[in-house]
Amino acid sequence: MSLRPTLDFLLYGWLDIERLNQRPRFADHSRETFDAVLDTCERIARDKYAPNNRIVDTQEPRFDGEKVIQPQATHDAHKAFVDSGMLSAAQDYEVGGMQLPYTVQTAANSFFSMASASIGSHMLTSGNANLLMVHGTPMQQAVFARNEFSGRWAGTMCLSEPQAGSSLSDVATRAVPDGPNFQLDPLGHRYRLTGNKMWISAGDHELTENIVHIVLAKIPDEHGKLVPGTRGLSLFIVPKWLVAVKDPRPGSSPRKEEGADEMPVALAGRNDVALAGLNHKLGWRGTTNALLNFGEGRFLVDGKPGAVGYLVGQPGKGLHCMFHMMNEARIGVGIAATMLGMAGYYASLDYAKSRPQGRPVGPGGKDAATPQVRIIEHADVRRMLLAQKSYCEGALALELYCARLVDEQKTGNPEEADESRLLLEVLTPIAKSWPSEWCLEANSLAIQVHGGYGYTRDFPVEQYWRDNRLNMIHEGTHGIQAADLLGRKVLMEDGRGMQLVATRMRATIARARSVPVLAGHSSALEDALQRILGATRAAWATGNAREALANAVPYMQAFGHGVLAWIWLDVAERALRGDPSGVLPATLGRLGATDYFFHYELPKLGAWLNVVERLDGTCARLPEEAF
C-alpha cells in the first residue's frame, strides 16, 4: 500500500493546492516542486524512519547520570530529517526557508508520522522557532530560531508542572530579574527561573548540541507573590547551554530591518536546567519525555543558582504567545494520530490479503475439503478494514483541510483570511481530538484483523495502538478540547465561527444533493447539522456553564462525527466529479468509505447529543460516596 495516491488526490484533486501558486508567496512553486518535496520525505521516511520504529520502542531512552542515551537509529533519522530542510520548509526564503505552503509541509510530514510517529521531535522544534519568529526580538530570532531551523539546536515547550497539568493557572515556576542590569542583555530581559516542568517532550537528549526551552513562568509582584491565574504567565527562552554571540557586529543587537540574520554563536557553559528524570511510557518511546528542574543549583551560572531565561514578548502575555505554538501543535497531534491509524490500516490490509483462514459463509462454506480463503473475503474483516479506511483517510482529509485554512489565513485576501482564522478556531479541537479517538480505534481494529498475531510484538500493530494512546492526552486532553469547543469556540464572535462551519457544510450538501448516489447522504448530513446546531443552543439554553459543559465530550464526539461526515461527502462529491461513472477503484474506495461513514458512524450522533440536549446531570450530581 502506498499513501501517495491518497495524498495526491487530496492535495491536487480535492484541495486544489496548485491554485496557491498564483499567490506571490508561493509563486516559485509548482506541482513539480511540491512533488519533489513529497518524494524526498517519502524516501527518508521509508529509509530512515520505518526500519527503526521497533528499535526506538525496545531501546527506550535512558539516562546514565550524564547523558540521555538513545539508539543510533534515532540520531540517523534526526540527521536525515534535518538535511531535508523540512524544519524550516514553510519559512521565508530570507531565514533559509522554502516558502512551502503549510498544506504541503503537513502532507510531507505525514510520511514521517506514518513511518515512526515517535522518532522525530521536529514538530516541537519548528513550532518553537515559529513562535519566536512571531513574538521574539530580532536578536532572539537570529540566535535561537535560526539555529533551530537549521537543525543545529532543538526546541521544546515547557508548560505543565507536576502539580499543574491541564491547569496552567497554577504554574508555580518563578522568574525574577537577574540583577539590576537585567534589561540590558542583548538576548532579551534576563531573568532567573526556579521551578519544575513535567511531561517535557524531547526535554533532554544528545541529538543536537543545544536545546531551546520555551518556558511559561510567573514574575512575582513587588511583594514577592505570584499573580494567580493565567494573567500572570510570562514566556522565557531558557537554553540548556548558555550561548555567547561570538561576533556581534559593531553597534550592538541587529537592527529590526535586518531581521533574523543568522548570528555566529557558541556555547558558553551549562545553564541551570537539570534532567530530574525520564518518564517511562506506554509507547511513543522514540521521543524522550522528561521532568526538568529549573534553577535547582546543579549548574551555577555566575556563581549563583537559577536558570537564566530571556523574556519573550510582554510580561503577563505568555499564554497568548504560547497559544500560537499550541494550535500548530494540535494539528500536529491530529496528523500523528491519523498516520498511526493509517499505518495500522495498511498493515492489516496487507495481512488480510495474504492470510488464509476459514471459508465463506453460506452455500459451500462448510465444505472443508475446499481450500481456505484469504481473510479479506470475510465480511467482518472487510467491515474492520473499511472502518479503518473511513476513520483514517477521513481524518487525513480533515487535517489537510485545516492546513489549507492555515495557508488561506496567511496568504488569502483579508476576508478569506479572517474566515479561515475563525474556521480554524472551531475546527482545531476536532482536528486534535477526533483522530486521537478514532484512529486509535482503527489501531485496535488492526490488531483484531491480525488475531493472535496482532497481540504479539512480532507484528507492528500493537505498537501503533500503544503509541496512539498518547494523543488523547498530550497538547490538551479530550476534556480540555471539548471544553474549548463548546465553552469557547462555538460561542466566540457571537457564534460566527459555528455559522461558518454550517455554511461550508451546506455548500457541500447542496452540491451533493444533485448526485444520485450521494443524495441520501446529503439529507442525512443536513439532519445531523440541524441536530448539532439545536444541541448547541440547548446546551446553552440556561446560560449555566456548569450545565452546558457537563456533557462537553459527548458534544465534541457528535460534532466531530458531523464534521467527518461533511468531509467525506465533500471528498466523495469531488471524486465523482473526476470520475463521473465511478468505476475507478480509488473512486469506489472513497464512495465505500463514505457509505460506511454515513451508515455505520453518523447514526451514533443521536446517542451523544441526547445527553447534551437534555442537560443530563447524571454524572454531575452523583454524590462522591456513591461511586
Next chain:
Amino acid sequence: MSLRPTLDFLLYGWLDIERLNQRPRFADHSRETFDAVLDTCERIARDKYAPNNRIVDTQEPRFDGEKVIQPQATHDAHKAFVDSGMLSAAQDYEVGGMQLPYTVQTAANSFFSMASASIGSHMLTSGNANLLMVHGTPMQQAVFARNEFSGRWAGTMCLSEPQAGSSLSDVATRAVPDGPNFQLDPLGHRYRLTGNKMWISAGDHELTENIVHIVLAKIPDEHGKLVPGTRGLSLFIVPKWLVAVKDPRPGSSPRKEEGADEMPVALAGRNDVALAGLNHKLGWRGTTNALLNFGEGRFLVDGKPGAVGYLVGQPGKGLHCMFHMMNEARIGVGIAATMLGMAGYYASLDYAKSRPQGRPVGPGGKDAATPQVRIIEHADVRRMLLAQKSYCEGALALELYCARLVDEQKTGNPEEADESRLLLEVLTPIAKSWPSEWCLEANSLAIQVHGGYGYTRDFPVEQYWRDNRLNMIHEGTHGIQAADLLGRKVLMEDGRGMQLVATRMRATIARARSVPVLAGHSSALEDALQRILGATRAAWATGNAREALANAVPYMQAFGHGVLAWIWLDVAERALRGDPSGVLPATLGRLGATDYFFHYELPKLGAWLNVVERLDGTCARLPEEAF
C-alpha cells in the same frame, strides 16, 4: 475501594445464592462457608497476586533452552492458589472438592483476576480437569484430573495451529494408533501425535511437575488422509511427561463405581512434546503463551518419534467434548475482562479523589486564588468514572448471572435446568464479548482520568489496558462470538433461547414499571427489546446467511447493550427493594450507573441495528482493489 460490598450485594441481595443451600448438593453450605471462601481468596489475591502484577509484566517468561523461567512471584502465587483448594472447589466431595456453587467459585476467582489477571493459569487447569470428569475414563480421571485438581499438575487446551486459528476445520495435527495393541493401554487408546499447536496458554512452565495437554487432532482414514472439517476431530490427553501408574490395584483399571480415586503415579520420562517458542505479547505476560511441537522427534518414546496421546471420548467427537471446556473458558474470559476493568475503575477513582487540579466551571471557577479542587469534582471526570462503573459492575453482574445459570443447569429441577442451559447458550457470546470490548474501554477511560501519569508505567492502568486487549481475541474472537450468536444461538431450537431471554427481560420490565424512578428505563428497555427482536427477524428475512451475518458484530454489540441494560434495570429494581427510599450511597451508586447506562449507552443501539435491519452490504460488496 473494596470489591466485597459489590459482590455481597450481587450474590446475596440480587442472586439470592443462599437459596441454593436448600439443594442437596449444597446442603452443607451457608452464607458463612461462602464468606469464608471469599475471605480466603480476597486475602490471597491481596497478598500474593496484587503486589506482583507489575513484576510479572516486566519479567516476561523466557526460555533458556532447557526451561521456562518466570519470576519467583509467579511460583509463590501459584502455590498459594493451589493451597487454597480453589482448583477443585466446585467438584464433588469424593474427588476432593468442596461442592461449592459455581457462582461462588466465580465470585471468589474474581479477586484473583482483579489483582493480577495474568498470573494464574488455573482456569485452564480446572477447565481441563472438569472436561475429563465428564468425558474421560475412570482411569483418566484418577490419573490426570485428580492430579490437576490437587495442583500437582497443570492443564492446557491445544486447539489452534499456526495455519488455523479460528478455523478448527483445518487442524492438521495427525494421530495414528501406536502399534497393534494401542487399544490395550489402561490410560486409554494410545496414539502417536504429530503437529504444531499455536497460542497455547501455559503451554510450558515449571510451576508444576507435569502439564496435561488436551489436544485436538485428526485420525487419518484407511488411506492415510485426514477427514476435512470438524467432524474429523478427536481429543487426546498428551502429557508433557509420561506417567507410570505405580501401584495399580489387582485386576487392572479402577472399576467405574470407584470413580476417580486418586492413583499413585510417577513420571516416566519426557513425552515427545517440545517447546518451539514463546510468544512475546503486548500484555498478559504472567502466563506463558507457546508454540508447541508434537512429535518432532526431540524426545523419542520407546525409540520412536511421535507424542503419545490417549484418546478422550469417541473418535470424531473431539470438538463436542472440547466445547464443554470452551464454554466455561468463555465465562472465564468475561470475568477476567470485567475484573481488569474494575481494577482500572478503582485505581482511577482513588486517583480522582486525591489529585487536585483546576477549578469548577462557572461562577468563581476562574478565581485562581482559590485552591485547586480534586479532579473528581469535574463533570467530565465523573462521566469517565461513572461510565467505568456502569461497564464493570454491570459486566460483573452479568457474569455472576451466567454463573448462577450454570448452577441452575446442574442442580435445578429438569425444567429449570433445561431453561438455564438454553439461556446460557444465548448469553455466553455476550458474557465473553461484552466485557472484552467495554471493560477495555473502561481501562482506556482509567488512563484518561490519570492524564499523563496514566500513560506512564508508574501507574497500573496502562498495564490493565494492555492485558485486557487480549480478551477480544482469545477463546474465540469477537467475530466468532458474533457469528455464533446471530448464526446459531438465536436460531437454535426454533428461537426458543432468544424467547427465553425476552421473557426474562419482560419480567424485569414489568417489575420496574411500577417503580417511579425506573418507569422510563422500563419503557426504554421494552423498545430496545422490540428493536432487537425485529432486527433478528430482519437479518434472517432473506434466509441468506451471508447477508444475515455480514453485520453480525454490530448485531452482537446491540444485543449486548440490550442485555446489560436489562441487567442494570434488574439490579436497580432489586436495590430499591432493599432500600426503598434510595438513600444509601450504594443504592445511589447503582441507580446512577443504571441512569448512566440508559441515558448514555442504550441509545447507541439504533446505530448498530440500523445496518443489521437494512442488510447493509457496504463492506461485503466493496471490491478488494478499492480498499
